[in-house]
Amino acid sequence: MLKTFSIILFLSIQIYRAQATLELLPQDSLTYNLQSKSPGWISVKSKDANLAISLFCEGKKVKDQDNSKGTQSVENLFYNSEKNKKYTLKIWAKSYLEKSKKAKIEISELKKRIILDDKLSYDEMVQDIKYFRTIREQVNSGLYVYRNKKEIDSIYNWAIQKAEISETIFDFYKIIAALTQFEGSCHNFTDLPNHATYYLTQKNEYLPFTLKNVEGYLLQNSKGISIPLSAEIISINGILSNDIIKRFSQYYSSDGFTLNYKETAGFEKGMFDKFYIEFGIHKNYKIIYKWNNKEYKIVLPGISFEEFKNLQESRHSLSSDSSKQTGAYSLNKENNDTYRLILKTFDFANSKDDIAYKKFSTFLDNMLLTLEKERIKNLIIDLRGNGGGAGALYEKVFTYFTQRPFRDSQFAYTNFNQIPFKDKLVITPMFLANGVKNGHDVDLYLKQIYPTSSQGKFYWADEKNPLILPNEKVFNGQIYLFIDENVASAGSHLASLFKSYTNAVVIGKETNGGYYEHNGHLPVVYELPNTKIQTGFSVVHVIQDVQNLNDQKKGSGVVPHIKVNQTPKEFLEQTDVYMTKVFELQQKKITFK
Structure with missing residues (x-):
């Protein structure tokens, strides 16, 4: 439902040009007609929801923005107005706390941007540190995978001591960021409630x-x-x-x-x-x-x-830079007997019922026909920059390269099947896209997917982790697998299968995602009560279906057989050192397994 408002309150205060106060319901959106005819700043804030905004000129979108992440955050947008043109702002709730019913929205048109206050008290910081730890201990199944209790106690003692000499939200954010990354999960993150530049000059x-x-x-x-x-x-x-x-x-x-x-x-x-x-x-x-x-x-x-x-x-x-290349997937011919399958991401489809999944399956079928028809002996699978996405997509890829049935995991579990701390649970865009509007909806999902309890853990239902069979036809030539430090989640999961069960020569750099295990499947986000800093992590611990290998230690990513390095000269010339290496191996006829 779209609502339009044009509420004006001109003030005598020097920096304000117009203000309005509106109300926004979850799943709703509204538009606001800008009043000022001069270049300036638009400030949109709420104490109840994380807002996203779009600026339109004469009905044509100029810019989308979602810089800040907290539910008590602000969006600051600079715009140059053109004479006799109408500017409107669309506003909607990107995310909100589970308990939220409606959001009060404050819109200000300003001559200059206001710098946000970032001062915090010691008590506020200590309370949030303790709350942060309580959440991790009860919700995060990966907390003690790589760290023992003594190590966790030690870093939290350090955090309390560090808070004594901290004053600003930046100081505190550094503490929480250190706690976040110490646990050892590529899905962990912590965000400031507002964009960092909003606190800066x-x-x-x-x-x-x-x-x-x-x-x-x-x-x-x-x-x-x-x-x-x-x-x-x-x-x-x-x-x-x-x-x-x-x-x-x-x-x-x-x-x-x-x-x-x-x-x-x-x-x-x-x-x-x-x-x-x-x-x-x-x-x-x-x-x-x-x-x-x-x-x-x-x-x-x-x-x-x-x-x-x-x-x-x-x-x-x-x-x-891998993360900046466009296109989710493609197949390129590199020489007479070598093709390169580029898989940049697995976030373009949600399930097997998705039309994008079916299109991808057709692409893979056509790829195999091309390789057969041209009698191609070598295939490069380029995973560089693949940060993951849907498990169904990486599983589909591997069926074209294995003779062995496989599973997503040996087993997977959570610490619960009813989500704790619902009052601080953030209903994220991912939840909303899947019809999840509150913590009760999360509980329904958890009880369906993780029904079996044993020794304080809730395990993935067997029917949700089926045996996946190879494709009728598979590629039998030599595989070269490209990986780098940006490969994670479903991307690194696929890389671990290739290294474990195929003849792939793995080239590049150790992946961000783990070889043996990782936390994944269901990401959650919580908001700290005082500072409004948001912290996210995945709650399901996954033991992957891979072999134990001598060069793969616990706590490592997928380690390449052959590491590649770039020199400053190659950086300057933007040389693809991966392609140089694979052609060198082909000339020397070097393989593994």
């Missing part, structure tokens, strides 16, 4: 170039900068590059003890927010860098956030 104090971690070296990643492209950054404002990598890595989670993803993800995903949470913003940046074996010093002034955003979105490595 609008002045020109942002980093004047972007960065890329290439094999432990920080390289300058922006074109047209006074520091040469691909120059090695030694330090920024006195902080050495290896310390930057280490401190930045604390905001990212991986299965077990793997580090590759943690140490690289921030430079693709966190430069807009987490970099400034950790290192702050500055009027000037003192840089020491190395170029052609010589060290140079330079001081560069900070730039605006919009300028930095443009640099990050046009960075040199953009074309090769």
